[in-house]
Amino acid sequence: MADNILVMDHITKEFPGVKALDNVNLEVQRGEIHALIGENGAGKSTLMNVLSGQYPYGSYTGTVTYEGEECKFKNLNDSEAKGIVIIHQELALIPLLSIGENMFLGNEIKNKSGSIDWDRTYSEAEKHMAQVGLHESAQTLIKDIGTGKQQLVEIAKAFSKKVKLLILDEPTAGLDPQGRDDILDQIAYLHKQSDMTVILVSHSMEDIARYADRIIVMNKGSVMYNGAPKEVFAHYQELEKIGLAAPQVTYIMHDLKEKGLPVKVNVTTVEEAADEIMQALE
Numbered sequence: 001m002a003d004n005i006l007v008m009d010h011i012t013k014e015f016p017g018v019k020a021l022d023n024v025n026l027e028v029q030r031g032e033i034h035a036l037i038g039e040n041g042a043g044k045s046t047l048m049n050v051l052s053g054q055y056p057y058g059s060y061t062g063t064v065t066y067e068g069e070e071c072k073f074k075n076l077n078d079s080e081a082k083g084i085v086i087i088h089q090e091l092a093l094i095p096l097l098s099i100g101e102n103m104f105l106g107n108e109i110k111n112k113s114g115s116i117d118w119d120r121t122y123s124e125a126e127k128h129m130a131q132v133g134l135h136e137s138a139q140t141l142i143k144d145i146g147t148g149k150q151q152l153v154e155i156a157k158a159f160s161k162k163v164k165l166l167i168l169d170e171p172t173a174g175l176d177p178q179g180r181d182d183i184l185d186q187i188a189y190l191h192k193q194s195d196m197t198v199i200l201v202s203h204s205m206e207d208i209a210r211y212a213d214r215i216i217v218m219n220k221g222s223v224m225y226n227g228a229p230k231e232v233f234a235h236y237q238e239l240e241k242i243g244l245a246a247p248q249v250t251y252i253m254h255d256l257k258e259k260g261l262p263v264k265v266n267v268t269t270v271e272e273a274a275d276e277i278m279q280a281l282e
Contacts, residue, residue, distance in 0.1 A: 005030040005165060005197050006051070006052040011062035013046050013055060020046040022221040023062065028165075033191055033198045038218035039243040040198050044201055047165050047218070054085040066165075083164030085169040087154045093142045100125035100138035103157045119176045128156040131184055148179040152186065169201045180204075184211055208232065209247045209268035218246070249273040256280075 006028035015020040021043050028034050038044050047161040049055045051064060064084060073079045076086075079131050100122040101108075110125060111117040125138035134152040138147060142153070151171055158166055166185065171182040181257045188211055191198050198279030202208055205244045208229065209213060217225040219242045233239075236246035246268075253265045253273060263280045267273045 003030045003090060004028060005067060007065040009052070009063045009065070011047070011064070013060040015272050020221055021050070022223070024062070024223055026223055026226065028197060028199065030197055031191075031195045032213040033188070033200060033211055035215045036199055036201045037203070037205075037208065037215060037244060038224075042218040042242075043084035043221040044218055045169070046221075048086060048169065048199070048201070051079070051212055052084060052167065053074055054086075056182060061270075076102065080161050080256035081242065083162055084167070085161055085163045085165070086167040087151075087158065087169065087171065089152055089170040093150055093153060096141060098122075098141055098187045099129065099134075099136060099141045099145075099153050101159055101231065102126070102136075102142055102153060124160070125156070128159045129153070131159050132156045132190060143157070146179075147174050148183050155187070155190070163196060163198070165197045167201070170203070171200070172202070172207065180207070187211070205233075205245055205247045206269075209249075216244075216281040218249060229268045233268055234266055 004027045006026070008024060008026040011024040012019065024043070024047060026047075036044050036047070046055070050060050054074050056074045057072035060105050062075070066084065071079070071082065096104070097105070103125045104121050108116040108118065108121045122138040129136065129138065129152075130242050132150060132152045132155045134156060136149070140151060145153075155166070157272070171183055171187070175183065184207055190196065200208070200212060212229060214227060215225065215229055216223060217232060217239070224242070225235060233246040233250050236250055239245060249267055249270055250265070253263055253267055253276070256277070257265050261277070261280050263276045267276055
C-alpha cells in the first residue's frame with residue numbers, strides 16, 4: 001500500500017463563470033518528487049493555493065488529508081504549521097533587508113527582555129543556509145545576491161519552518177542553464193538527505209524527466225495523468241494535443257525506431273538514450 005503524505009479528494013474550486021478545479025482526486029506519495037505540469041489555466045496554481053491555505057477551507061468543496069488528518073486550513077500560517085511550504089515563482093523577499101531578516105521576518109528570535117536577539121537570529125539563519133549550500137553571511141542584503149541564491153534563501157527559510165512538503169512553483173525561472181542545473185541538483189540532494197516530499201511545478205520536460213519520480217498532468221481543471229515519467233511520456237501524442245510535449249529524446253528515439261534502429265522508445269533522459277543507442281549499435 002502506498003504511503004501517501006497527501007490525499008486530495010473531489011476538490012472543486014469555482015470562480016465567477018469559471019470552474020478552475022473540477023472534481024480533482026490526487027495522491028502524493030511520501031518522500032518522492034512529484035512534478036505538476038499543464039498549460040497556463042490548467043488549474044496547477046489553484047490546486048496549490050487550495051493545498052497551502054491561500055484559498056481557505058470553505059472556498060472550495062472536497063477534502064484535503066495530510067499525514068492521515070483532514071485539514072481545514074484558514075490561511076498560509078495553518079499549512080506552514082503542518083510543514084507545508086510553498087515557494088512562488090515571484091519570490092517573497094525584500095531586497096533591502098538581509099538574508100537573516102528575510103528568513104525570520106515576524107518570527108525573530110527574542111531574548112528574555114522581549115527585544116530581538118540578532119546574534120541568535122543570524123546564527124539560526126546561517127545554520128539553515130548551510131543546509132542548502134548557501135555560505136553567505138546572514139547579514140548580506142538580498143539585493144546583493146543573484147536569483148539562484150535567492151531561491152536557496154527561500155528554501156533555507158522553508159527548512160527553518162520544519163518543512164515536510166515543499167511546493168516549488170517554477171524554481172528555475174529566470175536562471176541560465178547552469179543556474180537551473182545547480183538549483184535542481186541542490187533540490188534533489190536536499191530531498192534525498194531529508195526525505196522531504198517535493199511538488200515541482202515546471203514547464204521544462206527535460207528537467208521533469210531527470211528529477212521527478214512521478215508526473216501529474218492537469219488539463220482544464222482535472223488530473224489527466226498521474227504516473228511515472230515513462231508512463232506519462234508514452235502519451236506524448238495526447239500531451240501535444242493539450243499544448244505540452246515530451247522530452248526531446250523521446251522524439252529522437254521514435255525517429256530512430258522508425259528508421260530501423262532497434263531501440264526502446266520509452267527513454268526520457270539523454271543518459272538513457274545514449275545507453276540505448278550504444279546497445280542497439282553493438
